[in-house]
Amino acid sequence: xxxxxxxxxFPMMTGCSDQETLYVYNWGDxxxxxxxxxxxxxxxxxxxxxxxATNEDMIVKIRSGGSRYDVAIPSDxxxxxxxxxxxxxxxNMDRITNYHYVKEDLKNLDFDPDNRFSVPYMWGTVGIIYxxxxxxxxxxxxxxxxxxxxxxxxxxxxxxxxxxxxTLLKLGYSLNSRDEDELEEAKQELIRQxxxxxxxxxxxxxxxxVAEEAALAVVWSGDAVIMMEENExxxxxxxKEGSNLWFDNMVIPTTSENPELAEEFINFMTRPEIAxxxxxxxxxxxxxxxxxxxxxxxxxxNPAAYPPDEMLENLEVFQDPGDFLSVYDxxxxxxxxx
Amino acid sequence: xxxxxxxxxxxxxxxxxxxxLLLILYYGLTAVDGSFTLDNFQRFIDPIYLRVLWRSVExxxxxxxxxxVLGYPMAMIIxxxxxxxxxxxxxxxxxxxxxxxxxRTYAWMTLLGRNGVINNILGWAGLPELxxxxxxxxxxxxxxxxxxxxxxxPIYTVLxxxxxxxxxxxxxxxxxxxxxxWKVIFPLSLPGVISGVTMVFMPAVSTFVIPRLLxxxxxxxxxxxxEQQFSYVGDWNFGSAISIVMMLFILISMALxxxxxxxxxxxxxxx
Numbered sequence: 001x002x003x004x005x006x007x008x009x010f011p012m013m014t015g016c017s018d019q020e021t022l023y024v025y026n027w028g029d030x031x032x033x034x035x036x037x038x039x040x041x042x043x044x045x046x047x048x049x050x051x052x053a054t055n056e057d058m059i060v061k062i063r064s065g066g067s068r069y070d071v072a073i074p075s076d077x078x079x080x081x082x083x084x085x086x087x088x089x090x091x092n093m094d095r096i097t098n099y100h101y102v103k104e105d106l107k108n109l110d111f112d113p114d115n116r117f118s119v120p121y122m123w124g125t126v127g128i129i130y131x132x133x134x135x136x137x138x139x140x141x142x143x144x145x146x147x148x149x150x151x152x153x154x155x156x157x158x159x160x161x162x163x164x165x166x167t168l169l170k171l172g173y174s175l176n177s178r179d180e181d182e183l184e185e186a187k188q189e190l191i192r193q194x195x196x197x198x199x200x201x202x203x204x205x206x207x208x209x210v211a212e213e214a215a216l217a218v219v220w221s222g223d224a225v226i227m228m229e230e231n232e233x234x235x236x237x238x239x240k241e242g243s244n245l246w247f248d249n250m251v252i253p254t255t256s257e258n259p260e261l262a263e264e265f266i267n268f269m270t271r272p273e274i275a276x277x278x279x280x281x282x283x284x285x286x287x288x289x290x291x292x293x294x295x296x297x298x299x300x301x302n303p304a305a306y307p308p309d310e311m312l313e314n315l316e317v318f319q320d321p322g323d324f325l326s327v328y329d330x331x332x333x334x335x336x337x338x
Numbered sequence: 339x340x341x342x343x344x345x346x347x348x349x350x351x352x353x354x355x356x357x358x359l360l361l362i363l364y365y366g367l368t369a370v371d372g373s374f375t376l377d378n379f380q381r382f383i384d385p386i387y388l389r390v391l392w393r394s395v396e397x398x399x400x401x402x403x404x405x406x407v408l409g410y411p412m413a414m415i416i417x418x419x420x421x422x423x424x425x426x427x428x429x430x431x432x433x434x435x436x437x438x439x440x441x442r443t444y445a446w447m448t449l450l451g452r453n454g455v456i457n458n459i460l461g462w463a464g465l466p467e468l469x470x471x472x473x474x475x476x477x478x479x480x481x482x483x484x485x486x487x488x489x490x491x492p493i494y495t496v497l498x499x500x501x502x503x504x505x506x507x508x509x510x511x512x513x514x515x516x517x518x519x520w521k522v523i524f525p526l527s528l529p530g531v532i533s534g535v536t537m538v539f540m541p542a543v544s545t546f547v548i549p550r551l552l553x554x555x556x557x558x559x560x561x562x563x564x565e566q567q568f569s570y571v572g573d574w575n576f577g578s579a580i581s582i583v584m585m586l587f588i589l590i591s592m593a594l595x596x597x598x599x600x601x602x603x604x605x606x607x608x609x
């Protein structure tokens with residue numbers, strides 16, 4: 001039975017081989033899939049599209065070999081790690097003719113200093129979303145998440161890097177700290193905060209804030225924009241102590257067997273009309289100035305999604321902590337198990 | 339003939355059970371560079387991780403006990419009804435399990451939430467709002483709700499197959515209802531109880547979705563710890579070591595239970 005099935009499927013699979021195939025590996029629900037169809041039509045190729053839930057899932061699959069992904073879209077610190085592990089292929093930037101559309105201050109960042117390996121796909125910040133009917137104080141600092149007035153009304157992120165990062169910022173340190181004393185201090189702060197926290201959430205937080213189950217939450221800007229659309233009382237703030245600036249960039253892993261087509265795809269995704277459609281669908285911020293011009297003013301004028309340039313200076317991008325990751329993990333476990 | 343029939347099962351078993359187990363063992367006993375080490379286990383013997391383990395066992399035991407107390411009478415009621423209605427009752431009991439496990443757990447979030455159904459009803463009646471979600475009780479509730487059928491069904495199976503003449507004999511010999519239950523019915527149903535207890539305890543001790551959704555990540559259980567190692571930290575070696583510890587734990591408790599079962603029953607098990 002199985003052999004018969006194979007006998008039927010195999011010719012079918014090889015039957016398509018005269019058409020080129022592009023393997024794309026992306027976060028779940030992070031692309032307007034009609035864009036993929038357009039690429040297939042325009043370049044007469046077939047796209048095999050697969051998704052992952054975390055950066056770590058993705059790197060494991062690429063590292064282990066056996067896959068042949070041509071394009072992946074990891075986050076900043078993961079790109080740094082992949083460069084260090086030599087899992088990425090250099091992109092021939094001459095072929096990314098649309099690269100000039102990418103906003104200057106979102107280029108050449110520490111994780112990929114000369115953008116030799118990656119082209120920005122989406123970007124954003126981390127901040128506090130709060131319900132104006134439930135919070136009377138001015139929200140402009142991470143301190144408010146430690147304010148006892150809001151006991152049981154605070155949602156923290158169930159993500160070690162983010163939660164420890166904002167605590168380090170509140171204490172006046174870098175969110176990339178590798179100083180054990182600073183991290184110990186952050187741990188104590190998080191333990192002190194725990195009784196005030198209603199829940200540690202990731203995606204569930206969106207629905208909870210919209211349903212007014214909590215007053216304050218730490219969220220990614222892209223999610224904040226979506227929440228604010230659904231509940232008018234919600235407001236998003238990037239605290240004055242600074243915050244995290246994050247990127248998801250397109251890369252070509254060494255597993256790629258067709259880097260030329262991958263470059264074609266990256267260039268296609270950087271085309272203003274395509275980037276605009278994609279950004280509209282996902283709701284996250286596009287780094288593409290051409291696309292921003294095409295987007296509704298209401299979207300680009302929203303400081304939650306597109307913060308003014310002077311605010312960007314205060315933001316820090318995550319670096320790959322390397323072996324120090326286990327210290328972060330330990331601290332987070334201690335906080336959660338407390 | 340018999341042995342040839344077994345081949346597909348052997349292939350299946352080795353591909354999907356033996357091989358993964360060996361892989362976990364391999365990862366648990368090696369460092370990132372692939373060299374042999376016991377560090378992963380040593381790392382686990384640390385108060386914070388042991389506390390996580392203890393808390394998982396505690397909550398799982400509590401849920402199992404509640405399932406037993408709720409499930410046993412339920413199984414008895416089903417076993418005693420006439421056969422037509424009995425099948426309907428079993429069906430009704432299993433029906434919710436046809437729905438996705440996650441969906442059912444999300445439903446509890448809507449029920450227990452601050453602006454949820456229960457609090458709305460309380461507010462209507464002029465009663466104060468309760469904090470029902472994101473604590474240990476919510477987690478236990480989630481476990482009991484999701485795993486109760488695993489307790490009821492094996493007990494029900496044993497009870498419905500029980501030889502009624504034992505009970506009649508006990509009654510003829512003058513035992514009252516209470517005595518019949520504790521001296522005859524309960525001991526005879528122990529195999530069902532034991533398989534029920536194991537089938538509830540195992541998923542309860544290793545669940546990570548329930549504490550995340552209903553516990554709001556406030557409680558870290560061993561399942562969450564394993565998940566964290568695999569999907570966020572990327573430390574497969576430590577994650578595998580924790581899984582091995584958990585498997586050993588379950589294995590030991592199962593061994594203890596079957597031993598207890600043998601002493602009582604002379605080795606009649608359900609499986």
